[in-house]
Amino acid sequence: MASKRHVIVGAGTAGINAIRTLRQMGNQDPVVLVSGERPYSRMVLPYVLEGGISEGHTATLSPNQLERWGVEMRFGLRAAGLDTKAKTLKLDNGEDIPYDSLLIATGSSAARLPIPGADGAGIHSFWTLKDARGLKTHITPNSHVVMVGAGFISFTILNGILQHAGKVTIVEVESRILPRMVDNAGAEMTAQWLTARGVTLRTGARLKEIAQSGDKRRLTFADGGTLDADVVVMATGIRPNLGWLEGSGVKVDKGIVVDDHMQSNVAGVYAAGDVAQGRNLISGASEVHAIEPTAMEHGRVAGANMAGEKVSYPGSLLMNVVGVAGLEIASFGAWDDASGEAIVDVRKQQSSYRCYRFQGGRMMGAILVAPEGEAWRGNDLGMLKGLVQSGADLSAWKNFLKANPLEIKQVYLAARTVSGLLPRTVLGRPSSAPIA
Numbered sequence: 027m028a029s030k031r032h033v034i035v036g037a038g039t040a041g042i043n044a045i046r047t048l049r050q051m052g053n054q055d056p057v058v059l060v061s062g063e064r065p066y067s068r069m070v071l072p073y074v075l076e077g078g079i080s081e082g083h084t085a086t087l088s089p090n091q092l093e094r095w096g097v098e099m100r101f102g103l104r105a106a107g108l109d110t111k112a113k114t115l116k117l118d119n120g121e122d123i124p125y126d127s128l129l130i131a132t133g134s135s136a137a138r139l140p141i142p143g144a145d146g147a148g149i150h151s152f153w154t155l156k157d158a159r160g161l162k163t164h165i166t167p168n169s170h171v172v173m174v175g176a177g178f179i180s181f182t183i184l185n186g187i188l189q190h191a192g193k194v195t196i197v198e199v200e201s202r203i204l205p206r207m208v209d210n211a212g213a214e215m216t217a218q219w220l221t222a223r224g225v226t227l228r229t230g231a232r233l234k235e236i237a238q239s240g241d242k243r244r245l246t247f248a249d250g251g252t253l254d255a256d257v258v259v260m261a262t263g264i265r266p267n268l269g270w271l272e273g274s275g276v277k278v279d280k281g282i283v284v285d286d287h288m289q290s291n292v293a294g295v296y297a298a299g300d301v302a303q304g305r306n307l308i309s310g311a312s313e314v315h316a317i318e319p320t321a322m323e324h325g326r327v328a329g330a331n332m333a334g335e336k337v338s339y340p341g342s343l344l345m346n347v348v349g350v351a352g353l354e355i356a357s358f359g360a361w362d363d364a365s366g367e368a369i370v371d372v373r374k375q376q377s378s379y380r381c382y383r384f385q386g387g388r389m390m391g392a393i394l395v396a397p398e399g400e401a402w403r404g405n406d407l408g409m410l411k412g413l414v415q416s417g418a419d420l421s422a423w424k425n426f427l428k429a430n431p432l433e434i435k436q437v438y439l440a441a442r443t444v445s446g447l448l449p450r451t452v453l454g455r456p457s458s459a460p461i462a
């Protein structure tokens with residue numbers, strides 16, 4: 027077969043996993059990797075802020091490895107346009123790169139609130155290595171850090187901020203923290219834990235403006251209230267990097283709409299990771315899941331299909347797990363689907379909350395908020411994920427779980443969850459060690 031030229035845009039988790047899979051499958055076609063940044067993991071940036079790892083440890087692949095795989099590297103350049111008829115990718119330096127198959131894996135960017143002062147000095151986002159570097163140098167033990175947005179990203183960096191700053195306030199426009207990750211009861215348990223550890227929470231607070239006030243940043247809210255900060259972190263959501271696709275004919279909804287082979291509406295154009303809108307494993311709906319495991323799986327499935335294999339993706343499991351000041355907060359699958367039956371366990375004294383959501387005998391989603399010791403004792407977090415992911419029939423165990431909500435291990439083992447999950451590799455074949 028004549029060789030094809032694969033062009034990958036984006037060197038994050040999705041792009042790198044696609045290239046690894048292409049080579050793992052023995053495909054030796056030419057690969058060009060175009061990326062604004064070099065390959066590194068965003069997920070470990072909170073540990074750079076905490077000081078637990080150096081910047082060097084964020085790298086996911088070295089140029090040597092990419093060279094060994096025969097990948098032509100075009101770092102520091104950005105895709106600026108796409109001509110799907112001529113099959114060329116336009117770069118921001120004016121160059122056109124022809125392709126036979128193209129993977130769009132450009133991830134997402136931090137989105138700031140559209141308010142006056144949001145781009146001023148001392149206002150930080152936390153999405154890139156550069157952002158992590160910038161924030162770290164600005165926080166001192168005397169700093170009052172105000173975090174705007176009480177979502178997942180805010181919580182991933184909270185340990186690092188608590189470690190370096192004198193005072194931390196989190197402001198959130200919704201009436202509770204973590205509105206897209208846990209339910210009311212889970213949010214309340216988390217709020218109590220944080221408040222007891224000196225974090226100030228201000229919910230229902232609509233930020234209107236940020237202005238310089240002496241050497242401070244003054245935040246003004248819609249109700250007229252104000253708050254002075256030394257450092258402001260805007261963690262107010264993300265948006266997929268898709269602007270450059272305008273006029274290309276590639277179908278975009280919330281992300282690039284892909285089929286189960288990660289192919290877009292244009293033959294030969296694939297998408298993976300934060301930019302892709304693909305199947306939700308639990309509901310079957312078409313959704314963007316901007317999380318690391320989805321980017322990895324999308325990338326692998328896209329790479330396999332670009333290599334000429336017909337691999338179908340069963341869908342991604344929505345999950346968020348974050349640890350803050352010794353409290354683990356996690357949700358899996360359809361945790362917010364209130365249409366089915368719920369098994370709820372609240373133990374305020376222990377700061378522990380669980381909610382298991384069922385449709386018939388199947389656990390469709392789960393929330394767990396608990397101190398580290400409880401959450402990881404016996405790996406309850408991993409087992410809950412397995413129960414939701416496997417779709418095991420737990421009809422015979424529901425009454426047991428109602429009476430013993432902490433006895434996850436017994437249910438996990440009885441449902442033979444491991445043997446249900448083991449044969450299900452993303453590529454539908456026995457797993458092998460990743461190639462280096």
Ligand SMILES: Cc1cc2nc3c(=O)[nH]c(=O)nc-3n(C[C@H](O)[C@H](O)[C@H](O)COP(=O)(O)OP(=O)(O)OC[C@H]3O[C@@H](n4cnc5c(N)ncnc54)[C@H](O)[C@@H]3O)c2cc1C
Nearest residue numbers: 036037038039040062063104105133299300316317318321
């Ligand atoms: C602080 C932080 C903590 C996180 N923690 C977790 C976690 O604990 N668990 C979890 O599941 N997820 C976490 N995430 C989310 C996770 O990192 C992302 O879902 C994942 O990185 C998505 O991978 P991706 O390959 O789609 O995109 P990215 O990793 O964002 O990679 C996109 C690549 O495309 C490049 N690019 C963008 N636009 C262009 C362009 N026009 N031309 C060329 N190149 C371009 C970028 O430079 C980058 O190299 C975290 C994210 C952050 C920021």
